Amino acid sequence: MTDSMPPAELADAERFERFGLDADARVVAQTRQEFARWLQRFFALDPVRYSDLVLAINEALANAAEFAYRLADHPGTIDLRATYHPAEQKLLVDICDQGTWRTRQIDPAPRTRGRGIPLMEVLSDQVAIEASADGTLVRLEWNGINRI
């Protein structure tokens, strides 16, 4: 994908995709709102599950926007792909960037920061973070998700 391409958008009952998002706070907020509307439109979620999903993807997007391109000399992009698998009642959300992974700071543990990953861990049924030289992929997974 080149810088000149507009962000690709797609949302139907099986997929919500946003490719080439600008890695900044405003786009994170807008994408979170669009993802929330997609959840409300297609899925039967209780208020806790709904809140958990929206906050978890926000934290993955926010981490990418805040940290991934810290060392880069040009603004980067984020790709989000959510896919629903009706047979397994499973929702998978992949959020990836092409930036540099920032290792979690544990010594000393920061009191005022660094709660994005702990939030993703407690708000999803499973989270996997794959960091490589090409970027970072965060995969969040929820089970027992039903359509409306």
Place this chain on the structure above:
Amino acid sequence: MTERWIDRVAVVSVSGVVDMLTSSQLETAINGALDQKPAAVVIDFTDVEFLASAGMGVLVAAHDRAGSEIAFSVVADGPATSRPLKLVGITEIVNMYPTLDGALADYQA
């Protein structure tokens, strides 16, 4: 974001979204209240519909800044606010009340 005083307790009420885009406004409002040396600062998240980790960090920083001189607490109740605050342990650092009346009752002994 509004600030009002009940005796020597400053109440900062927030509505809508507290995320990486808006958390600096919250930080400014809380610091403004702390600078006036109240007995207590209560952050009222009753009307907050979305709270991200950026806002949680602001709460912890404000709690540390308040120190032992100024009582500091947050009012939150619901899946978007009190739930994540509990899940990541913010409520082990910052006192949380489900209602503003409950918080104020504690400061008016």
